[in-house]
Amino acid sequence: MELLTDEEIRELRCHARDIRTTIVEMLAEAKSGHTSGPLGMADIFAALYFRVLHHDPKNPDLPERDRLILSNGHIVPVRYAAMAHAGYFPVEECLTLRKFGSRLQGHPERDMLPGMETTSGPLGSGLSQSCGYAYAARMDGKTFRIFCAMSDGEQEEGNTWEAVMFAGKYRLNNLTAIMDRNNIQIDGNTEDIMPLEPIRDKYEAFNWHVIEVDGHNIPQFIAACDEAKAVREKPTLILAHTIPGKGIPTIENDYRWHGNPPGKGPVDKIPADKQKQVFLDEIKASQ
Amino acid sequence: MINPEAKLAGNIFDKPAMASTREGFGKGVVEAGQTDERVVVLTADLAESTQAHHFQKAFPERFIQCGVAEQNMATVAAGMALYGKIPFFTSYAAFSPGRNWEQIRTTIGINNVPAVVCGMHAGVSVGPDGATHQALEDIALMRSIPHFTVISACDSEEGRKATIAAAKLGSPVYLRWGRDKSPVMTTSDTPFEIGKANVVWQARQGEALPCVAIFATGHLLYQALVAARQLEGEGVAVTVTNVHTIKPLDKETILREARAAGAVVTVEEHQIAGGFGGAIAELLAQECPLPIEFIGVHDKFGQSGEPKELIEHYGMGASHIVAAVEKVAARKK
Numbered sequence: 001m002e003l004l005t006d007e008e009i010r011e012l013r014c015h016a017r018d019i020r021t022t023i024v025e026m027l028a029e030a031k032s033g034h035t036s037g038p039l040g041m042a043d044i045f046a047a048l049y050f051r052v053l054h055h056d057p058k059n060p061d062l063p064e065r066d067r068l069i070l071s072n073g074h075i076v077p078v079r080y081a082a083m084a085h086a087g088y089f090p091v092e093e094c095l096t097l098r099k100f101g102s103r104l105q106g107h108p109e110r111d112m113l114p115g116m117e118t119t120s121g122p123l124g125s126g127l128s129q130s131c132g133y134a135y136a137a138r139m140d141g142k143t144f145r146i147f148c149a150m151s152d153g154e155q156e157e158g159n160t161w162e163a164v165m166f167a168g169k170y171r172l173n174n175l176t177a178i179m180d181r182n183n184i185q186i187d188g189n190t191e192d193i194m195p196l197e198p199i200r201d202k203y204e205a206f207n208w209h210v211i212e213v214d215g216h217n218i219p220q221f222i223a224a225c226d227e228a229k230a231v232r233e234k235p236t237l238i239l240a241h242t243i244p245g246k247g248i249p250t251i252e253n254d255y256r257w258h259g260n261p262p263g264k265g266p267v268d269k270i271p272a273d274k275q276k277q278v279f280l281d282e283i284k285a286s287q
Numbered sequence: 288m289i290n291p292e293a294k295l296a297g298n299i300f301d302k303p304a305m306a307s308t309r310e311g312f313g314k315g316v317v318e319a320g321q322t323d324e325r326v327v328v329l330t331a332d333l334a335e336s337t338q339a340h341h342f343q344k345a346f347p348e349r350f351i352q353c354g355v356a357e358q359n360m361a362t363v364a365a366g367m368a369l370y371g372k373i374p375f376f377t378s379y380a381a382f383s384p385g386r387n388w389e390q391i392r393t394t395i396g397i398n399n400v401p402a403v404v405c406g407m408h409a410g411v412s413v414g415p416d417g418a419t420h421q422a423l424e425d426i427a428l429m430r431s432i433p434h435f436t437v438i439s440a441c442d443s444e445e446g447r448k449a450t451i452a453a454a455k456l457g458s459p460v461y462l463r464w465g466r467d468k469s470p471v472m473t474t475s476d477t478p479f480e481i482g483k484a485n486v487v488w489q490a491r492q493g494e495a496l497p498c499v500a501i502f503a504t505g506h507l508l509y510q511a512l513v514a515a516r517q518l519e520g521e522g523v524a525v526t527v528t529n530v531h532t533i534k535p536l537d538k539e540t541i542l543r544e545a546r547a548a549g550a551v552v553t554v555e556e557h558q559i560a561g562g563f564g565g566a567i568a569e570l571l572a573q574e575c576p577l578p579i580e581f582i583g584v585h586d587k588f589g590q591s592g593e594p595k596e597l598i599e600h601y602g603m604g605a606s607h608i609v610a611a612v613e614k615v616a617a618r619k620k
Contacts (some may be wrong), residue, residue: 162353165355
């Protein structure tokens with residue numbers, strides 16, 4: 001395991017802040033989309049695109065690249081922002097999110113944007129696609145890894161558990177799943193809507209290796225990815241505890257921001273432009 | 288008379304060889320696996336009744352048992368296709384594409400990857416299992432998804448060819464299969480090309496032009512041929528076209544036969560709503576509106592029984608086709 005230098009950690013945090021800034025700008029421009037989830041996953045996506053993944057923004061089809069499957073497609077603004085800052089496409093293109101003719105669809109489409117790996121949005125099927133990918137890659141002796149980013153809410157889908165069973169049976173050790181455990185979903189807190197705990201025990205019972213991390217502690221997350229690589233006998237779940245809306249204290253942990261963009265908040269009716277500026281100031285101050 | 292160019296078996300009205308269409312899948316997928324190492328087969332606890340066990344025996348390392356989990360099977364297949372494999376995934380049509388339709392739509396259809404959905408036990412001719420297992424809606428489900436090719440083979444030999452062709456297509460395919468043994472009409476010499484319908488019965492040379500064009504898909508093609516032969520004996524000339532590819536339709540052949548006859552009967556073992564007949568009607572309504580009669584299941588579920596009695600009960604036998612021909616001929620202006 002390579003230890004990160006303080007300078008490297010600082011750089012990754014800067015990337016995370018840039019990603020958050022872009023998320024707010026693109027959602028404000030789109031006037032629709034999800035705010036909480038993308039902000040909560042900004043640190044993890046910064047770590048993935050700027051440290052963990054083997055990839056090449058100038059060659060998105062690099063055969064030996066690590067594959068990142070995004071299962072909960074509604075948080076795709078964090079992926080678009082991370083990809084743009086990593087050099088896949090100009091950051092300005094992020095402002096086309098959800099607009100007619102844009103490559104940046106409201107939920108991601110594989111055919112639209114190089115590097116997108118798959119289409120997602122309907123919940124619960126990303127993990128099983130990752131399983132198929134991992135199984136096929138192992139058949140051919142490929143050494144790249146398959147990462148699946150998924151939400152906690154989609155643990156309510158039966159399809160997710162079919163995949164958990166499959167990965168456990170076939171000991172897919174080239175698969176690392178990352179669960180955004182932010183405890184919220186559209187209609188409320190997960191434990192009110194449909195309790196998920198004890199989620200760690202459930203995965204372990206299905207023959208997974210589970211590592212719990214603070215999803216905003218970048219070195220801890222990177223260390224977990226390294227540990228997953230070293231686990232030879234089973235797939236790994238990184239159970240990442242995150243704060244939805246992270247970086248904007250006034251909306252953190254409030255499920256009512258799950259599906260709303262700036263300007264369409266649950267209580268105060270502030271114009272999108274004004275709220276965007278407030279959010280950007282908060283992100284700046286929170287670093 | 289049988290169109291000689293169709294190169295059908297010589298004995299189809301006497302003692303035809305009998306085999307289920309799914310047996311053609313079992314053979315075809317092994318052949319596809321022999322010529323292309325990318326071919327893999329998945330099943331959801333139904334290896335034998337889907338005939339996937341032949342592939343399992345030939346290529347155990349390329350066979351993936353998914354357990355009773357059709358949503359996972361479809362999406363695992365999607366992941367494998369994204370990687371670069373050519374997965375055929377097998378279950379009963381009532382469950383796949385019945386239960387996992389959204390997964391198929393999103394992860395195979397929108398992704399536009401070459402996964403092959405193999406829906407077995409389609410139609411009431413499943414027999415004793417009853418309505419829950421008799422898929423009558425799968426054509427409607429699958430032909431409405433963009434990027435998908437939809438094929439319903441008329442017999443096991445055509446099914447074998449369709450499977451081999453599906454492996455080479457490079458885009459999403461739905462293959463529909465029946466459980467019960469049915470006459471093997473085609474031979475290895477019978478032409479088969481995805482998207483190309485075959486005229487298998489034509490008017491005798493020198494006789495009057497055909498008065499009705501029959502379009503059939505799946506094993507009921509045989510019932511259409513039996514009906515055509517009876518009608519010929521009664522001096523009524525018809526054509527019978529085997530439309531194995533329901534999507535994309537062979538517009539040229541279908542429009543040519545329909546225009547020549549001036550009236551149409553469609554034959555399928557499926558709900559009338561949204562099915563093969565509907566696809567023909569959509570085409571004709573745009574290009575040359577004509578009277579049509581639909582042979583199929585009219586907004587009912589199946590039930591337990593023997594395949595033959597169920598086909599008769601739901602009005603899909605040769606006698607029903609004869610009646611439909613007479614009815615639609617009378618509607619011609």
